[in-house]
Amino acid sequence: MPFPTTTDRPAYSESLNIAASFHFLSQKNDRFVPNILVVDDNPEIAYFLVKKLLPSFGCKTLHAQTGMEGLEMIRKTQPDIVLLDLQLPDMDGLDVLRRLATESRTVPSLLMTAHGSEQVAVDAFRLGVQDYLSKPVDHELLRQAITRILSQRNLQHEKAKLTSQLEEQVAWLTTLARVGQSLTSTLDLDEVLRRIVEAGVYLTKANEGFLALIDEASGQLYMRSSKNIEEYRSRTMQLLVTDTTIGQVVKTGKPLRLSAREDNTPLKVSTGFLVASLLHVPILSRGKTLGVLSVNHRQNPNHFVAKDEAMMISLADFAAIAIENANLYEQSRREVAERIKAEAALRESDERYSLAVKGTNDGIWDWNLTTQEVYYSPRWKAILGYADEELGNSPKEWLGRVHPEDRKYLETAISTYIQSNEPHFEHEHRILHKNGTYCWVLTQGFAVRDADGKRIRMAGSQSDITDRKLAEGRLIHNAFHDTLTSLPNRALLLDRLNRAILRRKRSDTKTFSILYLDLDHFKNINDSLGHATGDRLLVIVADILKASVRAMDTVARFGGDEFILLLEESGMEDAYDIAQRILKSLSTPKVIDGHEIYLTASIGIISSDMEYNDPEQLLRDADIAMYSAKSRGRARYELFHLEMRNSFLEQLSLEYDLRHAIRNNELCLLYQPIISLENNTLFGFEALVRWKHPINGFLSPKDFLSMAENTGLVLTIDHWALQTAASQFSEWLKMFPVNPQLSINVNLSAKYLRHRNLVEEVNQILKQTGLIGGRLKLEVTESAIMENNKHIMSTLESLHAMGVDIHIDDFGTGYSSLAYLHQFQVQALKIDRSFISNSQEGDHKPELIRTMLHLASDLGLKAIAEGIENKEQLQQLKKAGCKFGQGFLFSKPLDTRAVSSLFSRIMAGENPFAALEEVA
Ligand code: C2E
Ligand code: CA
């Protein structure tokens, strides 16, 4: 059967143009021509379909005669529809479909059969055949079947295309959203631009991209961000971008899409690469081109399409927004900075104003650390004695006038403050006044910082604190000086001693010596003449001491009547000289309120050769030396040596022992008879204390009394002696009633004489012992009496009223003025042993004795000579008219047993002293 000719059915071609009917499904101008493969071994049918009928539908046709041939063509050409005959020479149509199914190929197919069956039709549809046509093929049914298949296929195409477009759109919206988000989430323009370039490359599937911005100042385009462009280029962000294509975009403000020309000559772009295609879009803001966003393909034959351009334009808009935002931010930052500056200036003037208000007395300064100009207020200058126009505005006007000793400290303080975070600056220093003196100022201030926190300015006030400093100076002076004498006090002395010790350690030539001076009996003066007089005397002493030393030396008052002299760079000879000079100056009588006062002092000297580390140790040894001078009789100086320390320690332990001695009954009294020289009879006894020391044996008063006096123990001793003597004597008088006129003399220390309770205690003792007051006589030294103290006067009066006589002991050795003697209630003088003993022909002693005896008789006083050791002495005294005496010639001090036996002898009618009658 031959192919029917087109002319047979000419009407088909016009009305049934399939391609035309699918026009709406195709891209504009993209005319779709279906390709149909006819697999049929019948040449007539094949001819008719391939050459006539199907072309009349507007389709292209292919022809295969066998199944194998058909499969081959399907694999190669991908026909849109296969028109398949069921009976083929090598296989049937179903086999072809099965083979295609095993190859996972789905080709729309139509099965044609001459004698089909229901079973074949079911198999065919199962294998995915679109339609089943009986032969001879009805033209209209075939046309409908083809149209249906094509329309289905086209719908699937369209759906896939729309899906991919949708996916693309989602990706692009997501990317844009991300870019947009970065606009608000980061203020870093570079970061935003980097994301925009990345998005552009990603969305257009480009190889690389970049963003370039026009520099406003130069009008030049500079690379600002890039993606996938060689690292060395992307790092060079300020790369100048100049090429004609970019230039064109900038100039026109329109996007530009270009591909390699037909001859495959690549495009050269600004990045230096040859590219296959490019897409530049302008970054526009308010009609102005800010820059260009660009992507390109290097080798890929793909061209950029309108869709890419649309996306790039969106990204360029984002870039424009980001750039605008950044500019706005920068502008507002500038505005804020401007405002802060204005506020700072306002605050600055406020501060300056408040400083000015703070005190009209304060000067104001304002130091620009950048220009090194200082504003000094008129008051600032006035504090220094200058008129406003007299000083300039350089820091030198200030710093140059600061006291040389203070300047370094001030400069350090300022620079330390500027580098620190301290809010407030404060410093005190001296500054030169116009009149040449230095005044003290307090400088207070604060620093002003710039936006970076750098201190650019310092301002503050200056107050005149000279008065306060003087007051402080006085306080400091008071802290280190004695208020009475203005001499350095203990604290200052210790400091100077420390320095002297250190100097001595560094240099052998820096020797020094210390004089530890203690006034003798100063307490007596204080007590008798009053504290005011005592104070005036101390001031006089201070003046004497200061006059005795050089300016470099230190005279310090160490306590009541103790003074320390630090003699710098001095040897022992110098120390002795000065000590002698001081003793001499002190010895000249001082007249205060009509009182003639004689001063002596005991001085301990110590030399730096002793190598001390500790000033306290040094002073302790000097004290020991002074103590030694005291115990050696006062009014003298002693150089410290190491044995002194030992003997001092002995003294200490002795003191300790003495305190226990009284409790342990180690003290005892000896009684030395006092003789009535007229008839060599017993007149009375003098009680003399002894200490039976458990280790050192019998100690006489010289071994422990001065220590007892210094420590106050003497009061206990005296009280004990008084009580013991009174009680013993009262007993003896009862036991041995030889002479009711016998009396007992008890020695009293000056301390006890001054003691408030003396009278009361004497009274008690008399009552306790039953001794009559007239039988008790108290011996006190003339210096103790001469204190001319009202209390002592009244004590003497009271004792006298009790019948107790007062004998002046050691008479003639003190400084007392004999003229005052009559004022005191005293009844006898005991002429000191020194006038009696070793008295030789030719010396003045006998005359002195005679004078004293006359004085005594003139005043109605008894006179008792002490220490009569030989008959010559006794002879002389008798000749001179002395009526009473005591001494070894008559008897040594006797213990109680000896006294008892003496009494017994007298009771027996014997006169133990009769042997001396011959002498008389
Ligand atoms: P004093 O009051 O001048 O006592 C007389 C001292 O001369 C006694 O020394 C006595 O032993 C000593 N003496 C007496 N006749 C002679 C003599 O012919 N030749 C020499 N060389 N010495 C003679 P004593 O007992 O050592 O006492 C010394 C001083 O101790 C006393 O001097 C007296 O001031 C004081 N004293 C003694 N006992 C006491 C006391 O109980 N209380 C107080 N406060 N002082 C006392
Ligand atoms: Ca005596």
Ligand code: CA
């Ligand atoms: Ca005496």
